[in-house]
Amino acid sequence: MLNLTGKVVLVTGGSRGIGEATSRTLTAAGAKVIVHYGHSADEAHRIVQDIGREQATALGADLTQAGAGAALFREAVAWQGRVDVLVNNAGIAPSVSVDDPLDEWSITWARTLQVNLMAVADLCREAILHFRTRQGGILINIASRAAFRGDNPDAMHYAASKGAVVALTRSIARGYAHENILSYAVAPGWVRTDMAAAYLREHAAEIARDIPMGDVVPPEEVANTVAFLASGLARHMTGATLDLNGASYT
Ligand code: NAD
Numbered sequence: 001m002l003n004l005t006g007k008v009v010l011v012t013g014g015s016r017g018i019g020e021a022t023s024r025t026l027t028a029a030g031a032k033v034i035v036h037y038g039h040s041a042d043e044a045h046r047i048v049q050d051i052g053r054e055q056a057t058a059l060g061a062d063l064t065q066a067g068a069g070a071a072l073f074r075e076a077v078a079w080q081g082r083v084d085v086l087v088n089n090a091g092i093a094p095s096v097s098v099d100d101p102l103d104e105w106s107i108t109w110a111r112t113l114q115v116n117l118m119a120v121a122d123l124c125r126e127a128i129l130h131f132r133t134r135q136g137g138i139l140i141n142i143a144s145r146a147a148f149r150g151d152n153p154d155a156m157h158y159a160a161s162k163g164a165v166v167a168l169t170r171s172i173a174r175g176y177a178h179e180n181i182l183s184y185a186v187a188p189g190w191v192r193t194d195m196a197a198a199y200l201r202e203h204a205a206e207i208a209r210d211i212p213m214g215d216v217v218p219p220e221e222v223a224n225t226v227a228f229l230a231s232g233l234a235r236h237m238t239g240a241t242l243d244l245n246g247a248s249y250t
Contacts, residue, residue: 002231005030009230010076010083012036012063012123013090015044017193018142018219022087025223026230027051034059034076034083038090063090063115069122077130085138085230086127088120088165093195095154109157116161117168124172128181136180140229141169142222145189145245162187166241173239182238184229189245190216213246 009026013019014035023033024047033051035058037044044058057079061072077083092115096108124139131137144151144162151159165185172183190196190207200207200216208214225242228234243249 002029002227002233004227004230007031007084007230008034008080008082009085009087010034010036010073010123011087011089012072012119013038014087015040015047015058017195018188018191018222019087019089020047021219021223022089022226023047023056024051025220025227027055029227031085031230032056032080034079036061036072036076036090038062063119064111066114066118067122069119070126073123073126073130082134083127083130083137084134085140086123087226087230088123088139088141090119091116091142091161091195093155093158096157097154112157112161113164116158117164120165121168124168124183128172128176131176131181132179137182138230138232139169139172139181139183140226141165141183141185142226143169143185143187143241145187145243145248147187147241149249169241170239177238182232182235184238185241186222186225186229187241187243187245188217188222189243189248191219191222192216193219211246211248213248215246217244217246 009031011019011023014023015037023035027033033056035044037060048056048058059075061068094108096105143165146159147162147166169183169185
């Protein structure tokens, strides 16, 4: 088990799915975690209660709202006076296709890019400004395999948002490595969470055929990868995107 004692981590969307697994894994390794939630305050408070108030706190922010990401980061810093690691995990994957009306298409694209990209960029910006004052810090962005192989026609906006996150991650690595600010992305294939549940149910056989390992990714494996990156044990890997997909790359 990695030792993350002393690290303060903000996990966006930290109360469900991959985010919940990440909050629990990081605190089990000794970190203190700010469990951010979008709308489900009850879930976040239950997790904080499980972990213990010494080691976790809950903060709500609706990341569809412009400026909410920056405000969230500043509130997170206020809890312990610092944040050492930011995990940008919150994300949405609504469906829309070229066959839908233009206004529906535009609204869905804008909302997806706001939550999956703009809020991530705003959080990264605040983190960089904060990390500068502390001579370093670590950013970990949850992207997706869709960033590289694209997605279904009703999820092109999702793939585009995640591709942008990979480019953002690498740009930050290039721009701020000299200030000891490290930036990584994690790109899972299908992960067994609420976001993917309906699709996984409907396409179980096809998905299993597509994955050489035979099964989708458990959220705990994404969390373990985040814990490794948060440890700072692989500093020179900055800019990298780590794949977790049971060898279903293309
Ligand atoms: P999930 O739906 O279980 O969790 C999404 C999280 O994002 C929730 O905690 C939710 O509160 C938060 N969120 C959503 N909208 C928000 C908003 N407007 N404001 C604030 N928070 C908001 O999904 P998950 O599968 O755990 O997804 C976590 C991340 O992993 C996402 O970025 C997703 O794109 C990515 N991902 C998921 C899969 C998969 O197959 N499940 C695969 C690759 C990448």
